Amino acid sequence: MPAPINIFYVDDDSDDQMLFSEAFQEIKDASASALTLYKAGNGEEFFNLLSEKNIIPHITFLDINMPVKNGFECLAEIRASQQLKDKPVVMFSTSESRDVISKSYSLGANKYIVKPPDFLDLKIAIENCLQEFESVK
């Protein structure tokens, strides 16, 4: 039994959550790795979920525009946390703004993905990330 890989997806948009889940499920079905997806509606829910389940995320996908605690705040908190600071974070947003992208990197994001308008592209983007950061095949 391979070690479980915990993927966190933080987004307040239910459509995106659904699409991400479906794409993730397709990847998981085709993969030998033990992939688990956790979803949170915003930064605060994300941290609550971590302490509730007492797990460490392997990769975190962060939307930026979210209520209560947005992606930037969440990212800053991750990088400030002793336990989480080295974990890969992928920013996952609609915005193509240079300002938003460069701010993400300066706050310590490992990757920035513009939410693709095609389901296949979405799946490929997630797959690439899993491969890049966790060598998932």
Next chain:
Amino acid sequence: MRVVDIVNKENQSIESCDQEPIHIPGAIQPHGFLITVDSSPQHRVRYCSANCMDILNRKAISILGKPVCDILSADDCTRLEYYLTNELFDTSFACTITGAEFNVTAHKVNDLYTLEFEQYPDGSLTVTDQFNQTKRFVRNIQQAESLQEVCQSIADETRSITGYDRVMIYRFDKDYNGEVFAESKRDDIQSFLGHHYPHTDIPVQARELYLKNLLRIIVDVHYMPVPVLTLDNGAGTQQLDMSHAILRSVSPLHIEYLKNMGVGATLTISLIENKKLWGLIACHHYAPKQVPFYTRLAAQLQGHFLTSQISVRESAAENELAGILDVRLDRLLKSIAKSDNFLAQPDILHRIADIPNANGVAVIRNGIIALSRSTPTLEQIKELLPWLISQSADGSYSTDALSQHFHPALAYGRIASGILYHNLGNTDKDGIIWFRSEMDATINWAGNPTKGDSEDPGARLTPRKSFELWQEKVKNLSIDWKTPERNAAAKLAHLLQGQFYSMYLKEEEKRYIQLTNSLKKANEELANINWIGTHDLKEPLRKIQIFASRILRSGNEASPTILDFVGRMQKSATRMQQLITDLLEYSKLNISSPNEAFKQVNLNDVVQDVARQFETDMEETKASIKVLNLPTVKGIPFQLAQLFVNLIDNSFKFAKKDNIPEIEIKAADVTIENIHYNKVTVSDNGIGFSNAHNEKIFDVFQRLHSDDFQGTGIGLAICKKVMENHLGKIVAIGSTNGATFELYFPVIKKES
């Protein structure tokens, strides 16, 4: 030879004064006799008045053609010789004929000497008399404060010298309408002071005569004219010019007029100022009256005294008026300066009318007319204004007879016969018009002779008829604008123009502040659109796209038609998203960001980076991008990259279907209107465009080609904006063989 008279028969029958040849009546008044001699040594008699025969007790035939000395004593003949030889025409000499004493005066016209013999020798004018007269005059003018007072003292003095019942100083306006300006009279007769007379009362040939002959006398209006005789030489009668003759018989029309007034005798002295007939000293007597030569000279001297004062006093009066108007203007300007909008203040407008002593005023600013006091209606002014503008090549126009030049003004001649117009800057929209009422409405009605006087209503020529005629003549005429009035008006107009300009600047400033505020607001809204664009518009579109892709992937479950529709839907959503993205890029160019500082940018590097983005396209199409040594310019790197992305993208989008796309980018230095530019030319071998659209092509959403070609119609708008942000410009040149875009980057000299 036959003796004939030269009486001008026409003079008896004429109705109208203006044709009457009054200088050649061929007759004299009977209080003296006349002999005209030629300039031969013997001075043969050419003409003689018929009364010579009685006085000299000779037949005409023994006077005419004979040497003058045949009829004079030897002593008198010697005196005459001396007098004529030395041309002592300003003096007279006495002579005794058949026991009676005569005073002789002479004048010369066309080599003929006319000798006039008047009974009533009066001795001579002594130096003392002349001195006293001059002394009194000097005293009077020193005391007189105005021209009117000078005239009054001259009238008084003339009456005391001559003893006439009435002495009037008569003044002409520029059209020779007359007014009794000063009067000295017997206490028991009615005053004519202030009476007005039409110019027709003294017709043009009379005025010409008055300029030559400064003194005329009628001794008794009931006289019988004495014909002047001459010898018929067979060549027709030769008229004798009697312009200068003191005995000259006068116009029967003039006599009729005087008789109707009850006047018995007159003396008239011309007042000539600047070679123009300024007025007359008119003396009336209600019985026959003869005035001796030296008394006449004394009276004439009064005339000279008066004319010496006219120009001095008139300019003094003008100065005084100018002073008054200056004070008025000064006070007005202070009020205007204090007021925000003086045009809305009735009291200020009222005072503007007063500046040139007008009866009303219209001030036009920005096409809006403000009226004060007595003016034509708004509609009439609107009709008048364009005409005034057309008449005022130098920016101003004035008249005292508007309706003569502008016929519609007949409808309101009473209100506005006088016009003083000044343009105030903007010809069509800013101006000032002063109005002056008809003269009749403004003159002193004390001068109306229809009041009180009892004239024979059937009489043909009377002062009352004169006055009616005068009223007719001055209808639709205003009092003329005086020089100080014109000057004050021009001065005010000039200052109002400045005032208008500063009002305009204030309004512009206000408008500018408003504009700046609305621009700020618009920019804020634009930033908002940016936000809406990103998150509220793009998000749902992406959803449509991604769900469509989901349906298409799970293809088997849906029918081919549905799949086709979903495919189209997805394509539209993709296009919409591209539009929003491009529009956002474009709108961002409007917002200046401090991050986007100008730097020295090597365009070779920019184009190389950009070309890398098109690697895929180039591989697919085997296209080539040829870049020839581009300059370094001062600019915003990101925007310059956007510029070339859009231009190259454009070339790919509009490539000819069967051609291998070739893009060439090259540079040159050019100078246009003394400004140096780095010119960069991007050209391709695509489908090009019609040069008619070379401006339109840069407009947002402007697409020149059909749906077969991709593109949102924003790319070139972005290029234009980028060039504007760089203080340069972009020029599109289209043909069927491709498009060329020229970029002009101004070369900014480095500060040393």
